[in-house]
Amino acid sequence: MSRIVVVTSGKGGVGKTTCSANLGMALARLGRKVVLLDADFGLRNLDLLLGLENRVVYTALEVIAGECRLEQALVRDKRQTNLALLAAPQTRNKNAVTSDQMRQLVESLSQLFDYVLVDCPAGIEQGFQNAVAGANEAVIISTPEMAAVRDADRVVGLLEANRVSKMGLIVNRIRPGMVRANDMMSVQDMLEILSIPLLGVIPEDEQVIVSTNRGEPLVLADRPSLAGVAFAHAAQRLEGKEVEYVDLDGGDESFFERLVRFLRGSRA
Amino acid sequence: MIAELLERLFRGSGQGSREQAKQRLKLILAHDRSDLTPQMMEEIRREILAVVSRYVELDNQGLEFSLETDRQTTALIANLPIRRVRGEVLASTLTGPAAPTTENS
Numbered sequence: 001m002s003r004i005v006v007v008t009s010g011k012g013g014v015g016k017t018t019c020s021a022n023l024g025m026a027l028a029r030l031g032r033k034v035v036l037l038d039a040d041f042g043l044r045n046l047d048l049l050l051g052l053e054n055r056v057v058y059t060a061l062e063v064i065a066g067e068c069r070l071e072q073a074l075v076r077d078k079r080q081t082n083l084a085l086l087a088a089p090q091t092r093n094k095n096a097v098t099s100d101q102m103r104q105l106v107e108s109l110s111q112l113f114d115y116v117l118v119d120c121p122a123g124i125e126q127g128f129q130n131a132v133a134g135a136n137e138a139v140i141i142s143t144p145e146m147a148a149v150r151d152a153d154r155v156v157g158l159l160e161a162n163r164v165s166k167m168g169l170i171v172n173r174i175r176p177g178m179v180r181a182n183d184m185m186s187v188q189d190m191l192e193i194l195s196i197p198l199l200g201v202i203p204e205d206e207q208v209i210v211s212t213n214r215g216e217p218l219v220l221a222d223r224p225s226l227a228g229v230a231f232a233h234a235a236q237r238l239e240g241k242e243v244e245y246v247d248l249d250g251g252d253e254s255f256f257e258r259l260v261r262f263l264r265g266s267r268a
Numbered sequence: 269m270i271a272e273l274l275e276r277l278f279r280g281s282g283q284g285s286r287e288q289a290k291q292r293l294k295l296i297l298a299h300d301r302s303d304l305t306p307q308m309m310e311e312i313r314r315e316i317l318a319v320v321s322r323y324v325e326l327d328n329q330g331l332e333f334s335l336e337t338d339r340q341t342t343a344l345i346a347n348l349p350i351r352r353v354r355g356e357v358l359a360s361t362l363t364g365p366a367a368p369t370t371e372n373s
Contacts, residue, residue, distance in 0.1 A: 146289050153297050182284025189290050193297065 002110040005117050005238075006039075006135035006164070010151030012122030014143045015172040018208055019231070020119040021049040023139070025217040026235030028082035032114040035074065035084045037106065039131035040121040041096055044088035051215020052077065052085050061089035064101045070108055079220065084113070094127035106134030124158060132159060137166040139199060139238070143173045144185040153194055168199030170234055175204050176248045200234025202227050203248050298335035302342045309333070316346060325351045 007020045017040075024036040037060065038046040047053040058073035063086070070086075077083040086109070089096065109116045120131035132138070138159050142152035152169075159167060171187050178184035187201050205227035211218045218228035219235075226246065233243045304312075313333050320326060330349035335342060 146293055149293055150296060150300065154300060157301065179286070182286045185286055185289050189286070193290070193293055 002114050002116060003137060004106055004110055004135045005115065005137045005139055006120050006132050007117060007139045007141065008120035008128065008131065008155055008159075009122070009141040009148065010124060010155040011142075011148045014141050014148050015202070015208075016122070016141050017045050017049055017119055018212070019139065019141050019170055019172065019202075020046060020117055021217045022219050022228070022231035023235050023238065024083055024115070024117050025050075025077075025080060026219045026232045027115055027117075027238065028077070028080045029219065029232075030235060030239060031082065032239075033082050033112070034115040034117060035086060035109050035113040037086045037109065037116060037118045038088035039102070039118050039127065041088045041127060041130075042090065042093040043121065044090050046119050047075075047085060047087050048215065049212055050077065050083075050085055050217065052087075053215075056085075056087040059087045059089040060105060061092055061096060064097050064105055070112075094121060094125065094130065097130060099129050099133040102130040103134040110134075124154065128155075128158070132162050132164060135164055138164050138168075140167055140169050140194070140196060141172050142169065142190065142194070144171060144175075144179075144187075144190060149185070149190060149193060156194060156196060167196045168238065169194060169196050170200040170202060171198070172202045173204045174201060174248065180249070199237050200230055201245060201248065202230045202234070294336075295334070298337040298342060301337050302335055304335070309335075312344070317348075320348055322354070324353050327351045 007016050007023070009016050020036055024034045028034045036046055036050070038044050039060075040046070041061070044059075047056050052075050055075045058068045060073070062068045063070050063073045074084045074086055077085070106116055106118065116134075118131050118135060121127035140152050140156060142148045156167065159165075169191070171190055174187065175184055179186045187198065191198055203226050205218070205225050207218060207221075207225040207227060211221075217231075218224055219232050221228055224232065226248065230246060233246065236243045299306075316333075317326065317331070327349040330347070332345070332347040334345050336345055337343070
C-alpha cells in the first residue's frame, strides 16, 4: 500500500517546494521508491530545485491528456534512482485539469511507487483541490509567522473536509535566536495553535539558496547543514521512526544568553 | 534574580512580540474556524444581553464576549458582571409573554 502525501501550506513562499524536494530525496535515500508530482501547474519549480529541468520532456498534462505514457513522462534522478519527478506543465494554468483527472493520475502513480509526494500550489482554489484530490495524508508547512500560521490553519480545516485526516507539521525557517529573544513564535506555540502532530523543525538556512542554485537538495550534501539534517530526520519520522530533535539552540547564542542560561540552570 | 537582572540589562524590556503574535492568532483563528461573521456575533451578543437583562441588571462596563477554540471545539465565552438582581415580579412579567415566541422561533 503506497502512501500519497500532499505537501501544502496555503500561503506561498513558506518553503513547500523546498520541503517536497528534500523530503522526496531523503525518503529515496532511505530506500523507498518515491515520485514527486509537481501540482503547481503554470508555475513549475520543483524540476529546478532538483536540477532536473533539462530532462523534462513530457509533463503531467500530457499524461492526463493521453498524449504520452506515464513512464515516458517520469524523469528518473540519476543521483538517486529511487526518485522520479513528474513535472507540471508550464504553459497551462491550474484549471487545465479536473480533480478527477488528478485523482486518476495519482492512483496510477501509486501502483509504481511507495510514496507519491504531491507538491501543492499556494492558495486554496482549483490547484489546491486538484493537489489534494488523491491524497490520503498531508504535510503542512508553516513558518513561525502570523500569516503563514493562519493560512496553515485554514488548510488544515479544508483537508479535514476533504477527509485527509493524517497530517504532520513541518515548522520551517525558524530562527532560534529570535525565539529566545521572545520575538518569534516557538515550535510549542505553533503546535498549541494548530494542534497537529509535529514532523520536523527546519532552521533558517542560507544553504537553501545555494542548494537551489546548484539544483541539489540539501539532504544530498556530503556534510549536510543543520537544515539538511533536519529534513532527513523529518523523512525518517514520516517513515514512523522516532528521531530526537536536533538542538537548534547554541548555534547563534551570544555570550550573555549563555550566561543567563547558565545562571538559570544553576538555580533549578 | 541575577539571571533576570542580566536579561533585563542586556535585552531591554524583555517583552518581545512573540506573545502578542500568539494571542492575536488565537483570537483570529477562533473566528476563522467558527464561520461566525462579526454581524452574527453582534446579534448573539445583543440577544443574550436582552435575555439576561430581564433577570438581572448588568454592569455594562465589564461585559466581555469572545470566542475560544481548539481543534475540537469552539466556545463562546461571555463574562456578564451583575450589578443587582431584578425583582421577582419584574422578571415574571417580562418572561411570561415572551416565552412562547422564543420557543417557536
